[in-house]
Amino acid sequence: MKLSILQVNSEDLSPYAIVCGDPFRAEAIARKLDNVRELAFSREYRTFVGEASGVAITVVSHGVGSPGAAVCFEELIKGGVKTLIRVGTAGSYSADVPPGSLVVSTAAVREDGLTRQLVPLGFPAVADSDVVQALFEAASETDGLVKKGITVTLDAFFQGVEEFPHQKYKRAGALAVEMEISALYVIASLRGVRAGAIVALDGYADADLREVYDPHTDVVTGAVEREIEAAIRAIVKLNQ
Numbered sequence: 001m002k003l004s005i006l007q008v009n010s011e012d013l014s015p016y017a018i019v020c021g022d023p024f025r026a027e028a029i030a031r032k033l034d035n036v037r038e039l040a041f042s043r044e045y046r047t048f049v050g051e052a053s054g055v056a057i058t059v060v061s062h063g064v065g066s067p068g069a070a071v072c073f074e075e076l077i078k079g080g081v082k083t084l085i086r087v088g089t090a091g092s093y094s095a096d097v098p099p100g101s102l103v104v105s106t107a108a109v110r111e112d113g114l115t116r117q118l119v120p121l122g123f124p125a126v127a128d129s130d131v132v133q134a135l136f137e138a139a140s141e142t143d144g145l146v147k148k149g150i151t152v153t154l155d156a157f158f159q160g161v162e163e164f165p166h167q168k169y170k171r172a173g174a175l176a177v178e179m180e181i182s183a184l185y186v187i188a189s190l191r192g193v194r195a196g197a198i199v200a201l202d203g204y205a206d207a208d209l210r211e212v213y214d215p216h217t218d219v220v221t222g223a224v225e226r227e228i229e230a231a232i233r234a235i236v237k238l239n240q
């Protein structure tokens with residue numbers, strides 16, 4: 001079956017997928033795999049397949065924001081993907097997890113506009129516990145700080161006249177904010193597949209992002225390298 005938006009044949013996909021926002025990060029992830037093939041580059045969705053320790057892995061970029069990412073997640077699941085791991089970046093809420101740290105998301109606050117159109121607001125956005133464990137173990141084997149905990153998924157990146165909800169979620173114990181994990185977790189629950197996510201922290205979220213946001217520092221690049229390594233190793237562990 002040809003997936004109409006990803007422009008990929010479902011027969012070419014593997015049951016394990018790594019997803020990320022940036023098409024260039026998808027390429028960087030794919031370069032770590034053996035026997036890599038690029039399958040398609042349609043809109044923001046760039047798809048590769050390759051192998052790690054003999055396990056076939058699909059890598060796809062989903063772009064920025066939950067609605068576009070949801071299209072990617074839904075088509076991958078329709079195409080037979082059973083385990084999805086998001087490898088992303090996020091803004092930190094706490095000096096305990098400074099930029100350059102990794103966070104494995106156990107659950108996501110649904111501050112996105114998409115999932116309320118799919119399920120009632122009381123429905124939780126939670127990761128699969130086996131995927132969380134595999135990601136946390138694999139990330140802990142890399143050289144740097146890794147924590148697991150609740151993340152926030154928010155549509156707005158730049159602030160308007162409304163206050164961002166960062167302070168209240170920080171006080172409630174959330175570790176970081178990004179833009180797609182709640183969509184991934186809700187869709188995975190709805191469709192009966194496993195999902196997890198790991199994020200590299202690229203700054204502090206409650207600062208004024210327009211002036212200080214710079215995801216292209218060496219510290220962030222190093223953390224992204226670590227999370228890629230962790231996601232690939234987690235999939236190999238999950239396949240054992």
Ligand SMILES: O=P(O)(O)O[C@H]1O[C@H](CO)[C@@H](O)[C@H]1O
Pocket residue numbers: 020021022063064065087088089090157178179180
């Ligand atoms: O680095 P990625 O995976 O794109 O994730 C984060 O970065 C983007 C914002 O710059 C949003 O997609 C957010 O979720």
Ligand SMILES: O=c1cc[nH]c(=O)[nH]1
Pocket residue numbers: 089090091092157177178179202203204205209
């Ligand atoms: O959504 C995001 C992603 C990275 N960093 C942030 O501060 N926010």
